[in-house]
Amino acid sequence: MLKNKKIIMGITGGIAAYKTCEIVRRLKKLGAQVIVIMTQNAQKFITPLTMETLSENEVVTEMFPEKRMVGVRHVNLANWADFILIAPATANIIGKMRAGIADDILSTVLVSTKSPVLIAPAMNVNMYENRIFQENMEYLKKLGYLFIEPGTGALACGTGKGRLPEPEVIVSEVIKLITGKNDLEGKSILVTAGRTEEPLDPVRYISNRSSGKMGYAIAEAAQRRGAKVTLISGPSNLSIPGNVNFIPVKRAEEMYLAVKSHFGKTDALIMTAAVSDFIPNVVSKDKIKKTSEKIWLELKPGRDILKEMGKLKKKQILVGFSLETEDEIENSKKKLEEKNLDLIVVNNPNVPGAGFEVDTNQVTLIDKKGKVEKLPLLSKQEAAGKVLDKVSGLMKK
Ligand SMILES: Cc1cc2nc3c(=O)[nH]c(=O)nc-3n(C[C@H](O)[C@H](O)[C@H](O)COP(=O)(O)O)c2cc1C
The missing domain is CATH 3.40.50.1950 (Flavin prenyltransferase-like)
Structure with a gap:
């Protein structure tokens, strides 16, 4: 060899x-x-x-x-x-x-x-x-x-x-x-990573625990395999991979606009970002005063970026990440269909070593034909390689 x-x-x-x-x-x-x-x-x-x-x-x-x-x-x-x-x-x-x-x-x-x-x-x-x-x-x-x-x-x-x-x-x-796997040479790949932060007032926000590690690993690996990579990332402490077009965003709406503006010229969109499902209905212009009374937060559903891109999709390969803690395979299959995806990567944060913040992940890949491939616990770099192998295969079809 x-x-x-x-x-x-x-x-x-x-x-x-x-x-x-x-x-x-x-x-x-x-x-x-x-x-x-x-x-x-x-x-x-x-x-x-x-x-x-x-x-x-x-x-x-x-x-x-x-x-x-x-x-x-x-x-x-x-x-x-x-x-x-x-x-x-x-x-x-x-x-x-x-x-x-x-x-x-x-x-x-x-x-x-x-x-x-x-x-x-x-x-x-x-x-x-x-x-x-x-x-x-x-x-x-x-x-x-x-x-x-x-x-x-x-x-x-x-x-x-x-x-x-x-x-x-x-x-x-x-x-x-x-x-030298150079199978993504000449391809344009759009990756989203990390969490989004939704302001409640000028000093507070609601968010989630996504570190961005999975998405950054995918962006880095895709770039190494020859792709032109754009990484749209929510707040993250990770260092920006070399040779990628990096677009920092905070709110889900900003991420949506950035994805939409790049989607037309991309060959594959890989959405690893943990986009807020719910966002505050009203953002207070002033800091919400501390009080001894209960207060109520009214949340409204956020944008489903993947679903929106699924509607706009022409030739693009669309990959979603699904985080489920129960019935993960069935629920993910439903998402794949509803959002018009080509591949869904399922992870369950309750599996030891998988999900947010850690360096490893245990994922299951489900494709459009319903083929389910459960991978062992891998480093996020290795898992990124497996996802890209699939994307590369789908691009050849
Ligand atoms: C028993 C022993 C084990 C060591 N193991 C490591 C090690 O695993 N990693 C490391 O960075 N330095 C280790 N060091 C320190 C390096 O040997 C030391 O920094 C040295 O200057 C490295 O020189 P080099 O980089 O030119 O080989 C160890 C030192 C000793 C005495």
């Missing part, structure tokens, strides 16, 4: 370095040529001898080796690689990359390369949550560096987010990126 692909595997000084033996072994088995570059600190965790044996290549550890070779080594290595994987990636190498520091052979190759770079961060949860580290990561994402999300679970010190994903997960991501 990776026959003759040239991969540089950068290993840095994290406890998960031991897992890289298995990654290199698998890449070799798939036919890739692998050159391992290890930082000085990585060598405290595993030996170059192990990596040399597994990669069947000399391991690169020095910027200025005693035995000088002809040519500029870091530039040659950077040019040689079709793809660079850094696993595990320490907080240190990510900080250096963000700053453009080139003070050893790995960081210098990284500054010199034009090839795609996939970074697999792994570290203690406090390091992972560190705000400077998070900012560094977001900055690199915006520049187009690829990241594989660490897992959550037992770490060398404590538990939490920061675990290097299992070798097979990393290798399958490498395969996907190298063999």
Whole structure:
């Protein structure tokens, strides 16, 4: 599958370095040529001898080796690689990359390369949550560096987010990126994400708990697969994916107007946004005064953006997300029909690990023919990939 692909595997000084033996072994088995570059600190965790044996290549550890070779080594290595994987990636190498520091052979190759770079961060949860580290990561994402999300679970010190994903997960991501799904090339995809906020008065609003994670993951993945993506998002704390046309909105009506104005020129609309079903009937111009009496809020139904687009639909593929806590399949099938959708993605927030705010989702896909496909608990990135596989298939029909 990776026959003759040239991969540089950068290993840095994290406890998960031991897992890289298995990654290199698998890449070799798939036919890739692998050159391992290890930082000085990585060598405290595993030996170059192990990596040399597994990669069947000399391991690169020095910027200025005693035995000088002809040519500029870091530039040659950077040019040689079709793809660079850094696993595990320490907080240190990510900080250096963000700053453009080139003070050893790995960081210098990284500054010199034009090839795609996939970074697999792994570290203690406090390091992972560190705000400077998070900012560094977001900055690199915006520049187009690829990241594989660490897992959550037992770490060398404590538990939490920061675990290097299992070798097979990393290798399958490498395969996907190298063999390059470009199936959405030339397509225009409109994604809505997050919640809407409906004002009650100048300081208060009603809303819901949608974080936007699912929609942002879809927008990012669609863009990576070659689509021209417009992301219309309600308020969200997530960083805006690189290379997407981003339209921030607050109220459901603003989202409706933004969707409507783009719908005509779109090939697919994927509505993940949790749009308010009910909105205040009257918005007070002044702050509603605090009182010891009960007050009544009068709510009216909000706009059903998906249904409206279902009526306007010509050739567009229309995908809805349905959040149901009971009879989810039957209710979702009804929605699919009523709203003239091509696909509905059902999630039940009561399933552990699914729904709002979390990084994973367990979804069921239902198509127009009534075919029901229940997927296992996946990361939102993986679930996004599955939804896009379906959209891509529907576009070909
Ligand atoms: C036992 C041990 C385990 C470590 N594990 C990690 C880790 O998993 N992730 C990380 O970012 N740093 C970890 N560190 C800290 C890094 O080794 C340290 O920041 C180092 O400067 C990284 O250098 P490098 O990025 O050049 O390899 C660990 C240090 C020790 C002593």
